[in-house]
Amino acid sequence: MQKETSTEWPIDEGYGVCRLSLATVYQEPRPGAGLVTQLLFGETYRVLEADPSKRYLRIESHQDKSQGWLVTAQHHAIAQEEFDAFNDSDYQLTTSPVSHITFKNQKIYLLPGSHLHVAQNELFDLSQSLQFSGSSRPRSQKADRDELMEIAQLFINTPFLSGGRSFFGLGAGSFVQLVYKIAGYKVPKFLSQLLVFGQKVEASAAQPGDLLIFYNEMQLPEHMGLYLGDEQIIHMKGKVRIDKISFAPKSGQKNISGFPNVHEVRKLI
Structure with a gap:
């Protein structure tokens, strides 16, 4: 998996990547607001602004350009260089009904269509720090x-x-x-x-x-x-x-x- 640098504290503008099985993007920055879209693991987004409470960030999904509010606690910040690399380079798309990765001894379940950003010359780093269980296909491989x-x-x-x-x-x-x-x-x-x-x-x-x-x-x-x-x-x-x-x-x-x-x-x- 590509190396990432992230900040512990939320930012008002910047870039992010979903590091959860599924993250919900809401119509408004409040509990109970309607659903705009959802982010799958590995999908990226731009941070546009934070609400006054800093509990929500308004984002734009790179996948379909949908805009809405993400809970700040679910934000995983990345640098612009990483954002560009994640979206421009080839990556794996999960195809199993349910798959998972084990990273630093913690398991994250992945849904179909999740992204696995991998280093340029390796499929997966099957070391003790990262293990993948499931099936996937390269984004560049087009299905018939x-x-x-x-x-x-x-x-x-x-x-x-x-x-x-x-x-x-x-x-x-x-x-x-x-x-x-x-x-x-x-x-x-x-x-x-x-x-x-x-x-x-x-x-x-x-x-x-x-x-x-x-x-x-x-x-x-x-x-x-x-x-x-x-x-x-x-x-x-x-x-x-x-x-x-x-x-x-x-x-x-x-x-x-x-x-x-x-x-x-x-x-x-």
């Missing part, structure tokens, strides 16, 4: 469409949680983004951004992994999911699930999936 769908199906039955980014709860956009992230690709998580990302293709040319976008009766985009093939979609509907769809439902009828017709198919890779 079959692997992409295998990753997506790891999240079957994960419950809906707006802003969530783990097995304990996922947002609809976070599901799409996290699947692609583990597969080695960077895609947006918000539907408004996905509407202009990638390439629009005809329904007849849809392939597994393509994004299906559903519009409502007012012709406004309202839902999305990933095409599995064989007229099936894997998507978030209360939980991550697989449903049958029809690309050409009869006029006035809802899709088999329970949503109006597939309005658009977008190729993301």
Whole structure:
């Protein structure tokens, strides 16, 4: 793991890296505030400011540029040089449903999509100070469409949680983004951004992994999911699930999936 320098006391501006299994980013700097997003182990962020009490830091996630408030006690400061190195160099992405590292005789459990920043010429430092148990893949190794769908199906039955980014709860956009992230690709998580990302293709040319976008009766985009093939979609509907769809439902009828017709198919890779 790359060497880090950190400060014990919080800072008003700077950089940080998540050193917990999962860290929550809130809409407001107060207990009980709504969820904006979550950080997985190894993900980095910029510190924008501290609230007057110094108990919360407003941050911007490097992963998707989401901004919100992180509990200061969960902040792990790093220098800008380390921030740049973590994001520019190759690193491992965890793929096991649950894996863990043992660092300085303390165990930290890791969720899928966590980052393992490693030294340039070694995979892992399997010394007494750091041990990794689980499976991972290099960020630079791009998954093919079959692997992409295998990753997506790891999240079957994960419950809906707006802003969530783990097995304990996922947002609809976070599901799409996290699947692609583990597969080695960077895609947006918000539907408004996905509407202009990638390439629009005809329904007849849809392939597994393509994004299906559903519009409502007012012709406004309202839902999305990933095409599995064989007229099936894997998507978030209360939980991550697989449903049958029809690309050409009869006029006035809802899709088999329970949503109006597939309005658009977008190729993301």
